[in-house]
Amino acid sequence: MLLEYLAIALLLVVSTLVGLIAIGLGELFGPKIKSKVKDEPYESGMPVIGAGTRRMPVRFYLIAVLFILFDIEVVFFLPWAVAFRQLGLFGMFEMVVFIVILLVGYAYAWKKGALEWE
Amino acid sequence: MDWALLLEWFLKSLVLIFGLLGGFAYTTYYERRWIARLQVRVGPNRVGPLGLLQPIADAAKLIFKEELTPAKVYKTVFFLSPLLTMVPSLVIAAVIPLGTSFTLGGRTIHMYLANINVGALYLMSVASIAVYGIVLAGWSSNNKYAMLGGLRSTAQMISYELTLGLMFVAAILLGNSMSMVDIVEGQRDMWFGAIQPVGFVLFFIATLAEVNRSPFDMPEAEQELTAGYHTEYSGMKFALFFMAEYQKMIVVSMIGATLFLGGYRELWFLKDTFLSVDRAWFLGPFYLVAKVFLLLGLMIWIRAAWPRIRYDRLMSLGWKVLVPLSLAVIFLTAAGILIESSWFILISSLLAAAVAVAFIQRALRRKAYEFA
Amino acid sequence: MNIDFILFLVLALAAIATALGMLLSRNAVYSALFLVLNFAVVAVFYLLLGAPFIAMAQVTVYAGAIMVLFLFVIMLLGADELAPGKALPWQRPLAATLAVVLVIEAAYLLLARGAPSGLVTPPTEYTNSTESLREMALALFGQYLLPFEITSILLLVAMVGAIVLAKQEKGGRR
Numbered sequence: 001m002l003l004e005y006l007a008i009a010l011l012l013v014v015s016t017l018v019g020l021i022a023i024g025l026g027e028l029f030g031p032k033i034k035s036k037v038k039d040e041p042y043e044s045g046m047p048v049i050g051a052g053t054r055r056m057p058v059r060f061y062l063i064a065v066l067f068i069l070f071d072i073e074v075v076f077f078l079p080w081a082v083a084f085r086q087l088g089l090f091g092m093f094e095m096v097v098f099i100v101i102l103l104v105g106y107a108y109a110w111k112k113g114a115l116e117w118e
Numbered sequence: 119m120d121w122a123l124l125l126e127w128f129l130k131s132l133v134l135i136f137g138l139l140g141g142f143a144y145t146t147y148y149e150r151r152w153i154a155r156l157q158v159r160v161g162p163n164r165v166g167p168l169g170l171l172q173p174i175a176d177a178a179k180l181i182f183k184e185e186l187t188p189a190k191v192y193k194t195v196f197f198l199s200p201l202l203t204m205v206p207s208l209v210i211a212a213v214i215p216l217g218t219s220f221t222l223g224g225r226t227i228h229m230y231l232a233n234i235n236v237g238a239l240y241l242m243s244v245a246s247i248a249v250y251g252i253v254l255a256g257w258s259s260n261n262k263y264a265m266l267g268g269l270r271s272t273a274q275m276i277s278y279e280l281t282l283g284l285m286f287v288a289a290i291l292l293g294n295s296m297s298m299v300d301i302v303e304g305q306r307d308m309w310f311g312a313i314q315p316v317g318f319v320l321f322f323i324a325t326l327a328e329v330n331r332s333p334f335d336m337p338e339a340e341q342e343l344t345a346g347y348h349t350e351y352s353g354m355k356f357a358l359f360f361m362a363e364y365q366k367m368i369v370v371s372m373i374g375a376t377l378f379l380g381g382y383r384e385l386w387f388l389k390d391t392f393l394s395v396d397r398a399w400f401l402g403p404f405y406l407v408a409k410v411f412l413l414l415g416l417m418i419w420i421r422a423a424w425p426r427i428r429y430d431r432l433m434s435l436g437w438k439v440l441v442p443l444s445l446a447v448i449f450l451t452a453a454g455i456l457i458e459s460s461w462f463i464l465i466s467s468l469l470a471a472a473v474a475v476a477f478i479q480r481a482l483r484r485k486a487y488e489f490a
Numbered sequence: 491m492n493i494d495f496i497l498f499l500v501l502a503l504a505a506i507a508t509a510l511g512m513l514l515s516r517n518a519v520y521s522a523l524f525l526v527l528n529f530a531v532v533a534v535f536y537l538l539l540g541a542p543f544i545a546m547a548q549v550t551v552y553a554g555a556i557m558v559l560f561l562f563v564i565m566l567l568g569a570d571e572l573a574p575g576k577a578l579p580w581q582r583p584l585a586a587t588l589a590v591v592l593v594i595e596a597a598y599l600l601l602a603r604g605a606p607s608g609l610v611t612p613p614t615e616y617t618n619s620t621e622s623l624r625e626m627a628l629a630l631f632g633q634y635l636l637p638f639e640i641t642s643i644l645l646l647v648a649m650v651g652a653i654v655l656a657k658q659e660k661g662g663r664r
Contacts, residue, residue, distance in 0.1 A: 008209065008212045011135075011209055015205050016205050019200070030181070041260060042261065063433070067276040067277065068556055075239070077287040078287060087627075102645055108650055115438055236542045236623065272558065
C-alpha cells in the first residue's frame with residue numbers, strides 16, 4: 001500500500017524541483033538593477049502610508065471557523081458515502097440526525113448575520 | 119528496491135508534470151485566441167503559424183525578467199509561496215486516471231500514478247494545502263493590497279471548498295468508492311453527470327471559485343486590489359502563480375470530468391462499440407483531453423460573457439445557496455440509491471435546484487427595491 | 491535495521507525538529523507554518539501505520555482548515571509583529587512539571603507496554619482497498635455511532651460560540 005504513496009512522494013519531489021529550476025532560471029538570466037523605488041511596496045505609485053500588514057476584519061475569522069466545522073462534516077460524509085449501500089435506511093437516518101443538529105447552528109449563524117458580508 | 123518500478127514512476131511523474139506544463143502554456147493560447155474570437159478580434163497570430171509559438175515566446179520573456187524583491191518582504195516565505203502554490207497544482211493530479219492500462223515488454227502499465235482508496239479525500243487535502251501559498255504570498259509581501267487580496271482569496275476558496283467536498287460525496291455515493299479509478303469504472307453504464315446534473319453544475323461553479331476564475335476572480339479585482347496577492351511578484355515567481363492558476367484550471371477540469379463525465383471512458387451508449395476504451399486502450403487519454411478541452415472552453419466563455427460578481431454576493435452565494443443545495447443534493451442522491459431509482463435522483467435534484475434559483479431571484483429582487 | 495525503522499527515525503526527528511521550530515520562532519506566522527509541517531509529518535506516521543483515511547483527514551482538517559484559522563487570527567490581531575510579552579510567573583514551573591509527567595508517561599508506555607502488542611499491523615495491500623475503508627466506515631457508523639452523533643453537538647457548540655464571540659456588536663442595519 002505504501003508503494004502508491006511513495007509514487008506520490010516522488011511526484012512531489014520532482015515537481016518541487018521543476019519549480020525550483022524555474023525560479024533559478026529567472027534568478028540566473030534576469031537583470032538585477034537595484035533602485036530605491038523598487039524596494040518600496042507597490043501601491044499604484046502613491047506614497048506608502050502606514051505598515052503593510054495591518055489588522056484584518058473579524059469576519060475572516062468567522063468564515064474560517066464555519067469552514068472548519070463544515071469541513072469536518074464533509075470528512076465524515078466521505079466514509080458514510082462509501083458504506084452507504086451497506087448502511088441503508090439506518091445510515092440515512094443517522095446522517096440526517098447529524099446534519100439536523102448542525103443545521104441548527106447554521107440557522108443560528110444565518111439569523112445572527114454571520115453569513116452576511118457587510 | 120525495484121528499479122523498473124522506480125523508473126516507471128519517474129516517467130509517469132514527468133509525463134504528468136510536463137503534460138500539465140504544456141497544457142498550461144497552450145491553455146493561455148487557447149484562452150487568448152478564443153476570447154479574441156468572442157470579442158471579434160484576432161488574438162495572437164504572429165509568432166509561428168497561427169501564433170502557435172506565442173506561449174513559448176512568453177515563457178522565454180519571463181525568464182529574462184528581473185526578479186523584484188522589495189526591501190520589507192519576509193524573504194523566506196516570499197520565496198516559498200510561489201512554490202507552495204504551484205506544487206500542489208501538479209501533485210493533485212497523481213490520483214486521476216488518464217486511461218486504462220496497456221502492456222509494455224511484459225509489464226502492465228496503468229495510466230495513473232497512484233490508485234489509493236482515499237482518492238477523493240486526497241484531492242480535498244491537497245486542495246486545502248494550496249490555500250497556504252496564496253495567503254502567505256499576501257502576508258509576506260508586506261503590502262496592504264496583497265494582504266487583502268490574499269485574505270479575500272483564501273476566504274473565497276475555503277467557502278467554496280465545502281461545496282466542492284460535498285459534490286465529491288455525491289459522486290462517491292453514486293460510485294460506491296473513493297478511489298478515482300473505481301469512480302470512473304462505475305460510469306461504464308451511465309455517466310454520473312447524466313444521473314446527477316445538478317451535482318455537476320454545482321461542482322463546476324465551485325471549481326470556478328476555487329481556481330479564482332471569473333466571475334469569481336475577486337483576488338484579481340484590479341480596480342480594488344491592484345493585482346491581489348501577487349502584486350509584489352515579478353519574473354519567474356509571478357510566472358509560477360500564473361502557472362498554478364492555469365494548471366489548477368486544467369486539473370479541476372480533469373477532476374470534474376472524472377467524477378461526473380466518465381473520466382477517460384467513452385460516452386456510455388458507445389460502450390460495446392469499437393470506440394470503447396475496453397477495446398482500444400489508447401483512446402482513454404483522448405477522451406479525457408477532449409472533456410477537459412470542453413470544460414476549459416466553458417470557463418473561458420464564461421469569462422468573456424459575465425462581469426465579476428460583487429464580493430458580498432459571492433460569499434452569500436457560497437454560504438446561503440450552494441451549501442444548503444449541496445446538502446439537499448446529497449440526501450436526494452442517497453434517497454435515490456435507497457429506492458434504486460436514477461430518475462428520482464435526476465428529477466428531485468432538478469426541483470431542488472429550481473427552488474434555489476427562485477430563492478436567488480427573490481433575494482435579488484428585494485435587494486433591488488432596497489436600493490431604488 | 492530495516493527500512494521501516496530508518497523511515498520512522500527520520501520522520502521522528504523531523505517531527506521533533508518542526509515542533510521545536512514552532513516553539514522557538516519569534517514570528518507567530520513562522521510558528522504556525524512549523525506547526526503545519528508538524529501535522530504533515532504526523533500524517534505520514536498515520537500512513538506508516540496503515541491508516542490512510544486518518545492521514546488524509548489529518549491534512550485536510552488540521553493542516554487545511556484549523557491552521558488557516560490560526561493564520562487568520564494571527565493576521566487579524568497583527569500578532570506576527572508583537573514583541574514577546576512577559577511570561578506569567580507560574581507558567582514555567584507548571585510547564586516543567588507537565589513535561590516531567592509526560593516523560594514518565596511515555597517511559598511507562600515504552601517500558602511496560604513496549605513489547606510488540608500485535609495491535610498495530612503494518613500496512614498491506616488490503617489497507618488500500620475500498621473494503622478496508624468500508625469496514626472502517628461501518629465501525630464508525632455502527633459501533634461508534636453515539637460518539638459520532640455527539641460530535642455534531644460539539645460542532646454546534648463551537649459554531650454558536652464563535653458567532654457569539656465575533657458578532658457581539660449587533661446593531662447597524664437589519
